[in-house]
Amino acid sequence: NAGVTQTPKFQVLKTGQSMTLQCAQDMNHNSMYWYRQDPGMGLRLIYYSASEGTTDKGEVPNGYNVSRLNKREFSLRLESAAPSQTSVYFCASTTVPNYGYTFGSGTRLTVV
Amino acid sequence: KQEVTQIPAALSVPEGENLVLNCSFTDSAIYNLQWFRQDPGKGLTSLLLIQSSQREQTSGRLNASLDKSSGRSTLYIAASQPGDSATYLCAVGSGSARQLTFGSGTQLTVLP
Numbered sequence: 001n002a003g004v005t006q007t008p009k010f011q012v013l014k015t016g017q018s019m020t021l022q023c024a025q026d027m028n029h030n031s032m033y034w035y036r037q038d039p040g041m042g043l044r045l046i047y048y049s050a051s052e053g054t055t056d057k058g059e060v061p062n063g064y065n066v067s068r069l070n071k072r073e074f075s076l077r078l079e080s081a082a083p084s085q086t087s088v089y090f091c092a093s094t095t096v097p098n099y100g101y102t103f104g105s106g107t108r109l110t111v112v
Numbered sequence: 113k114q115e116v117t118q119i120p121a122a123l124s125v126p127e128g129e130n131l132v133l134n135c136s137f138t139d140s141a142i143y144n145l146q147w148f149r150q151d152p153g154k155g156l157t158s159l160l161l162i163q164s165s166q167r168e169q170t171s172g173r174l175n176a177s178l179d180k181s182s183g184r185s186t187l188y189i190a191a192s193q194p195g196d197s198a199t200y201l202c203a204v205g206s207g208s209a210r211q212l213t214f215g216s217g218t219q220l221t222v223l224p
Contacts, residue, residue: 031209031210033212040216042214042217045212048211050209056208058211096210100146100158101161101203102158103148103156103158104155105154
């Protein structure tokens, strides 16, 4: 099925551990995004990639890094996880002309 | 910086009522506006996408309008049903990568 695939779906980390969240889309979209969702706060943009080879910081980039590996894949890395990074992470993609944004099903991350 | 506000934060209505959810944004330089639905613990389901050149979009019992000059959008739900109970999110696409800025959502409960 065409869409945005995120892995893993669930993860528990200990404080200080690192991990990479994977995102891949098969719709030939140019732009990709990482969001986090916390209770009562809506979704906030962490990083985005307007096109292959470019990445930019969003609203809440501290503690994260990203890699746009190719046009299909956009990964989010937590180098040293902190409890404040406990959240649900969503990856999304779109293209121009804009036919709407497609979201992955999310990764629920808990840092203890 | 784009800011998106949704009012009300929560709404409870009896089945069969017509209802309106409101969304406002601070910067009218947008590419599009998208309404999403989110069920508890789930991902985002796209409902309607309005391009900046459009005034409204309709899908079934849903109608979304956009007034870019005043920075407002409304989502109209006709003949509400208990299955419509969910959180409705408004998001505005703007910036160099058309990144979405989300409101905090309206939690809708439709009582049987």
